[in-house]
Amino acid sequence: MKRLKDTITLYLGALRRIGFTMTLGLAQEDARQRLLSLYQVYAPMIPDEDFTPQDLYIIPKTDILELLDNDSAIYEGVNECGFGYTTEFELKVISNLVNHFKPKKIFEIGTFEGRTTLNMALNARKAEIVTLDLPSEELANTKMKIAVGEARYVKKQRSGERFLDHPVRSQITQVYGDSATFDFSPYHKSMDMVFIDGSHAYEYVLNDTRRAFDILAPGGIILWHDYTNWEGVRDALNELYQGDSRCHGIRHIGGTSIAILQV
Protein backbone atom coordinates (compact mmCIF):
# COMPACT_ATOMS: atom_id res chain seq x y z
CA MET A 1 0.00 0.00 0.00
CA LYS A 2 2.84 2.37 0.94
CA ARG A 3 4.61 1.57 -2.34
CA LEU A 4 1.49 2.47 -4.33
CA LYS A 5 1.12 5.71 -2.37
CA ASP A 6 4.80 6.60 -3.02
CA THR A 7 4.42 5.85 -6.73
CA ILE A 8 1.32 8.05 -7.00
CA THR A 9 3.05 10.86 -5.07
CA LEU A 10 6.09 10.58 -7.34
CA TYR A 11 3.92 10.55 -10.47
CA LEU A 12 1.85 13.56 -9.38
CA GLY A 13 4.99 15.47 -8.33
CA ALA A 14 6.65 14.80 -11.67
CA LEU A 15 3.46 15.75 -13.54
CA ARG A 16 3.22 19.06 -11.68
CA ARG A 17 6.85 19.92 -12.42
CA ILE A 18 6.69 18.83 -16.06
CA GLY A 19 3.47 20.86 -16.45
CA PHE A 20 5.23 23.95 -15.13
CA THR A 21 8.36 23.33 -17.24
CA MET A 22 6.32 22.95 -20.43
CA THR A 23 4.24 26.10 -19.84
CA LEU A 24 5.25 29.05 -17.64
CA GLY A 25 8.73 27.56 -17.21
CA LEU A 26 9.55 28.08 -20.87
CA ALA A 27 10.28 31.70 -19.93
CA GLN A 28 12.99 30.60 -17.46
CA GLU A 29 16.45 29.49 -18.53
CA ASP A 30 16.84 26.88 -15.79
CA ALA A 31 13.46 25.32 -16.67
CA ARG A 32 14.45 25.18 -20.36
CA GLN A 33 17.68 23.60 -19.19
CA ARG A 34 15.76 20.91 -17.32
CA LEU A 35 13.63 20.26 -20.38
CA LEU A 36 16.76 19.83 -22.46
CA SER A 37 18.22 17.43 -19.86
CA LEU A 38 14.98 15.41 -19.92
CA TYR A 39 15.16 15.43 -23.68
CA GLN A 40 18.72 14.08 -23.61
CA VAL A 41 17.53 11.17 -21.46
CA TYR A 42 14.46 10.29 -23.51
CA ALA A 43 15.51 11.09 -27.08
CA PRO A 44 17.67 7.97 -27.55
CA MET A 45 14.67 5.82 -26.54
CA ILE A 46 12.44 7.28 -29.25
CA PRO A 47 13.44 5.97 -32.68
CA ASP A 48 12.12 8.97 -34.60
CA GLU A 49 14.63 10.98 -36.59
CA ASP A 50 12.16 13.86 -37.02
CA PHE A 51 12.11 14.24 -33.27
CA THR A 52 15.82 15.05 -33.07
CA PRO A 53 16.50 18.79 -32.85
CA GLN A 54 19.38 18.59 -35.31
CA ASP A 55 19.54 22.35 -35.62
CA LEU A 56 20.29 22.73 -31.90
CA TYR A 57 23.65 21.01 -32.29
CA ILE A 58 25.20 22.18 -35.53
CA ILE A 59 28.82 21.36 -34.78
CA PRO A 60 29.86 18.24 -36.73
CA LYS A 61 30.60 15.13 -34.73
CA THR A 62 33.92 13.41 -34.65
CA ASP A 63 34.56 9.92 -33.39
CA ILE A 64 37.09 9.65 -30.58
CA LEU A 65 38.52 6.61 -32.37
CA GLU A 66 39.77 9.00 -35.05
CA LEU A 67 41.75 10.83 -32.39
CA LEU A 68 43.08 8.04 -30.26
CA ASP A 69 44.83 4.74 -30.82
CA ASN A 70 43.52 2.81 -27.86
CA ASP A 71 42.74 3.36 -24.21
CA SER A 72 46.11 3.57 -22.52
CA ALA A 73 45.26 6.23 -19.97
CA ILE A 74 45.16 5.82 -16.20
CA TYR A 75 42.35 7.02 -13.98
CA GLU A 76 41.24 7.79 -10.48
CA GLY A 77 37.57 8.03 -9.59
CA VAL A 78 36.60 7.49 -13.20
CA ASN A 79 33.31 5.69 -12.57
CA GLU A 80 31.97 8.09 -9.99
CA CYS A 81 29.10 10.28 -10.99
CA GLY A 82 27.70 13.46 -9.52
CA PHE A 83 26.52 16.95 -10.35
CA GLY A 84 29.26 18.90 -12.09
CA TYR A 85 31.31 15.80 -12.92
CA THR A 86 32.47 14.71 -16.33
CA THR A 87 30.92 11.33 -17.16
CA GLU A 88 33.05 8.19 -17.05
CA PHE A 89 33.44 8.17 -20.84
CA GLU A 90 34.19 11.91 -20.92
CA LEU A 91 36.90 11.54 -18.30
CA LYS A 92 38.37 8.64 -20.29
CA VAL A 93 38.28 10.75 -23.45
CA ILE A 94 40.00 13.72 -21.77
CA SER A 95 42.59 11.47 -20.11
CA ASN A 96 43.34 9.74 -23.41
CA LEU A 97 43.63 13.06 -25.22
CA VAL A 98 46.12 14.25 -22.61
CA ASN A 99 47.95 10.94 -22.78
CA HIS A 100 48.01 11.12 -26.60
CA PHE A 101 48.97 14.76 -27.16
CA LYS A 102 51.24 15.02 -24.10
CA PRO A 103 50.66 18.75 -23.45
CA LYS A 104 53.39 20.33 -21.34
CA LYS A 105 51.12 23.08 -20.04
CA ILE A 106 47.40 22.85 -19.42
CA PHE A 107 45.03 25.58 -18.23
CA GLU A 108 41.67 24.59 -16.77
CA ILE A 109 38.90 27.13 -16.20
CA GLY A 110 36.67 25.75 -13.42
CA THR A 111 38.40 23.51 -10.85
CA PHE A 112 35.45 22.32 -8.74
CA GLU A 113 36.67 19.21 -6.82
CA GLY A 114 39.61 18.78 -9.18
CA ARG A 115 38.55 15.34 -10.46
CA THR A 116 39.42 16.17 -14.07
CA THR A 117 42.50 18.15 -13.01
CA LEU A 118 43.78 15.08 -11.14
CA ASN A 119 43.21 12.75 -14.08
CA MET A 120 44.87 15.15 -16.52
CA ALA A 121 47.88 15.32 -14.19
CA LEU A 122 48.01 11.52 -13.91
CA ASN A 123 48.19 11.24 -17.69
CA ALA A 124 50.83 13.89 -18.27
CA ARG A 125 53.29 13.48 -15.43
CA LYS A 126 55.61 16.11 -16.84
CA ALA A 127 52.87 18.66 -17.44
CA GLU A 128 52.19 21.74 -15.39
CA ILE A 129 48.51 22.38 -14.86
CA VAL A 130 47.08 25.74 -13.86
CA THR A 131 43.48 25.57 -12.68
CA LEU A 132 41.33 28.64 -12.10
CA ASP A 133 38.35 28.70 -9.77
CA LEU A 134 35.88 31.30 -8.60
CA PRO A 135 36.18 31.61 -4.81
CA SER A 136 32.90 30.94 -2.98
CA GLU A 137 32.93 34.40 -1.44
CA GLU A 138 33.01 35.99 -4.92
CA LEU A 139 29.80 34.27 -6.02
CA ALA A 140 27.77 37.49 -5.83
CA ASN A 141 30.46 39.68 -7.40
CA THR A 142 31.07 38.18 -10.84
CA LYS A 143 31.39 40.66 -13.69
CA MET A 144 28.73 38.86 -15.73
CA LYS A 145 25.82 36.77 -14.57
CA ILE A 146 26.66 33.11 -14.08
CA ALA A 147 23.96 30.62 -15.13
CA VAL A 148 21.07 29.68 -12.88
CA GLY A 149 21.94 26.49 -11.01
CA GLU A 150 25.71 27.03 -10.99
CA ALA A 151 26.04 28.34 -7.44
CA ARG A 152 26.22 24.77 -6.13
CA TYR A 153 29.55 24.29 -7.91
CA VAL A 154 30.99 27.55 -6.67
CA LYS A 155 29.99 27.08 -3.02
CA LYS A 156 32.32 24.50 -1.56
CA GLN A 157 34.66 24.08 1.37
CA ARG A 158 37.78 23.44 -0.68
CA SER A 159 38.53 23.85 -4.33
CA GLY A 160 40.44 20.94 -5.87
CA GLU A 161 40.07 18.61 -2.89
CA ARG A 162 40.74 15.56 -5.12
CA PHE A 163 44.37 16.46 -5.65
CA LEU A 164 45.27 18.46 -2.53
CA ASP A 165 46.78 15.43 -0.77
CA HIS A 166 47.80 13.55 -3.91
CA PRO A 167 51.38 13.03 -5.22
CA VAL A 168 50.44 14.90 -8.44
CA ARG A 169 49.80 18.01 -6.32
CA SER A 170 53.22 19.43 -7.21
CA GLN A 171 52.22 19.56 -10.90
CA ILE A 172 49.15 21.69 -10.19
CA THR A 173 48.94 25.41 -9.50
CA GLN A 174 45.65 26.73 -8.22
CA VAL A 175 44.67 30.28 -9.08
CA TYR A 176 41.52 32.08 -8.08
CA GLY A 177 39.30 34.71 -9.58
CA ASP A 178 36.46 35.46 -11.95
CA SER A 179 37.45 34.38 -15.47
CA ALA A 180 35.95 37.64 -16.79
CA THR A 181 38.40 39.78 -14.80
CA PHE A 182 41.28 37.36 -14.11
CA ASP A 183 44.63 38.46 -15.54
CA PHE A 184 45.53 35.82 -18.12
CA SER A 185 48.48 37.83 -19.50
CA PRO A 186 51.23 35.84 -17.66
CA TYR A 187 50.13 32.77 -19.69
CA HIS A 188 50.13 34.50 -23.10
CA LYS A 189 50.52 31.93 -25.93
CA SER A 190 52.01 29.37 -23.56
CA MET A 191 49.34 26.68 -23.05
CA ASP A 192 49.21 23.46 -25.06
CA MET A 193 45.72 22.65 -23.85
CA VAL A 194 42.88 24.69 -22.35
CA PHE A 195 39.88 22.99 -20.74
CA ILE A 196 36.90 25.35 -20.50
CA ASP A 197 34.52 24.24 -17.77
CA GLY A 198 33.81 27.33 -15.63
CA SER A 199 30.53 29.19 -15.85
CA HIS A 200 28.19 27.78 -18.48
CA ALA A 201 26.47 31.10 -19.12
CA TYR A 202 26.61 32.18 -22.78
CA GLU A 203 28.63 35.37 -22.11
CA TYR A 204 31.11 33.45 -19.98
CA VAL A 205 31.68 30.76 -22.59
CA LEU A 206 32.39 33.48 -25.16
CA ASN A 207 34.71 35.29 -22.72
CA ASP A 208 36.51 32.09 -21.69
CA THR A 209 36.99 31.09 -25.32
CA ARG A 210 38.56 34.49 -26.13
CA ARG A 211 40.89 34.09 -23.16
CA ALA A 212 41.71 30.54 -24.27
CA PHE A 213 42.82 31.86 -27.67
CA ASP A 214 44.99 34.44 -25.87
CA ILE A 215 46.85 31.84 -23.83
CA LEU A 216 46.99 28.99 -26.34
CA ALA A 217 50.33 28.18 -27.97
CA PRO A 218 50.34 27.46 -31.74
CA GLY A 219 48.98 23.96 -32.38
CA GLY A 220 47.29 23.90 -28.98
CA ILE A 221 43.94 22.31 -28.17
CA ILE A 222 40.81 23.78 -26.63
CA LEU A 223 38.28 21.49 -24.99
CA TRP A 224 34.85 22.71 -23.91
CA HIS A 225 32.72 20.65 -21.56
CA ASP A 226 28.90 20.56 -21.64
CA TYR A 227 28.14 21.50 -25.26
CA THR A 228 25.06 19.28 -25.12
CA ASN A 229 24.13 19.91 -21.49
CA TRP A 230 23.89 23.67 -21.09
CA GLU A 231 22.01 26.09 -23.29
CA GLY A 232 24.64 28.82 -22.80
CA VAL A 233 27.49 26.55 -23.92
CA ARG A 234 25.51 25.28 -26.90
CA ASP A 235 24.53 28.78 -28.09
CA ALA A 236 28.01 30.22 -27.62
CA LEU A 237 29.73 27.33 -29.40
CA ASN A 238 27.23 27.26 -32.27
CA GLU A 239 27.79 30.99 -32.73
CA LEU A 240 31.57 30.65 -32.61
CA TYR A 241 31.49 27.71 -35.01
CA GLN A 242 29.45 29.68 -37.54
CA GLY A 243 30.82 33.18 -37.05
CA ASP A 244 34.45 32.99 -35.93
CA SER A 245 36.84 31.77 -38.62
CA ARG A 246 39.19 30.42 -35.93
CA CYS A 247 36.43 28.08 -34.76
CA HIS A 248 35.32 26.37 -37.99
CA GLY A 249 37.33 23.33 -37.00
CA ILE A 250 35.45 22.72 -33.74
CA ARG A 251 34.14 19.17 -33.50
CA HIS A 252 31.74 17.57 -31.06
CA ILE A 253 33.16 14.32 -29.72
CA GLY A 254 30.48 11.64 -30.17
CA GLY A 255 29.09 10.09 -26.99
CA THR A 256 30.23 13.05 -24.91
CA SER A 257 29.28 16.66 -24.30
CA ILE A 258 32.83 17.71 -25.16
CA ALA A 259 33.77 19.94 -28.09
CA ILE A 260 37.35 20.06 -29.31
CA LEU A 261 39.40 22.40 -31.46
CA GLN A 262 43.02 22.08 -32.47
CA VAL A 263 44.32 25.46 -33.61
Ligand SMILES: C[S@@+](CC[C@H](N)C(=O)[O-])C[C@H]1O[C@@H](n2cnc3c(N)ncnc32)[C@H](O)[C@@H]1O
Ligand atom coordinates in the same frame (compact mmCIF):
# COMPACT_ATOMS: atom_id res chain seq x y z
C1 LIG B 1 31.17 22.24 -13.37
S1 LIG B 1 32.36 22.83 -12.29
C2 LIG B 1 33.88 22.32 -13.03
C3 LIG B 1 34.12 20.84 -13.00
C4 LIG B 1 35.55 20.43 -13.21
N1 LIG B 1 36.16 21.09 -14.35
C5 LIG B 1 35.61 18.94 -13.42
O1 LIG B 1 35.74 18.48 -14.57
O2 LIG B 1 35.49 18.19 -12.43
C6 LIG B 1 32.41 24.56 -12.62
C7 LIG B 1 33.48 25.29 -11.84
O3 LIG B 1 33.62 26.58 -12.43
C8 LIG B 1 33.78 27.52 -11.42
N2 LIG B 1 33.33 28.82 -11.94
C9 LIG B 1 32.06 29.24 -12.15
N3 LIG B 1 32.05 30.49 -12.61
C10 LIG B 1 33.35 30.88 -12.72
C11 LIG B 1 33.98 32.08 -13.12
N4 LIG B 1 33.28 33.14 -13.52
N5 LIG B 1 35.33 32.14 -13.08
C12 LIG B 1 36.07 31.06 -12.67
N6 LIG B 1 35.51 29.91 -12.28
C13 LIG B 1 34.17 29.80 -12.30
C14 LIG B 1 32.95 26.99 -10.26
O4 LIG B 1 33.40 27.50 -9.02
C15 LIG B 1 33.15 25.50 -10.38
O5 LIG B 1 34.24 25.08 -9.58
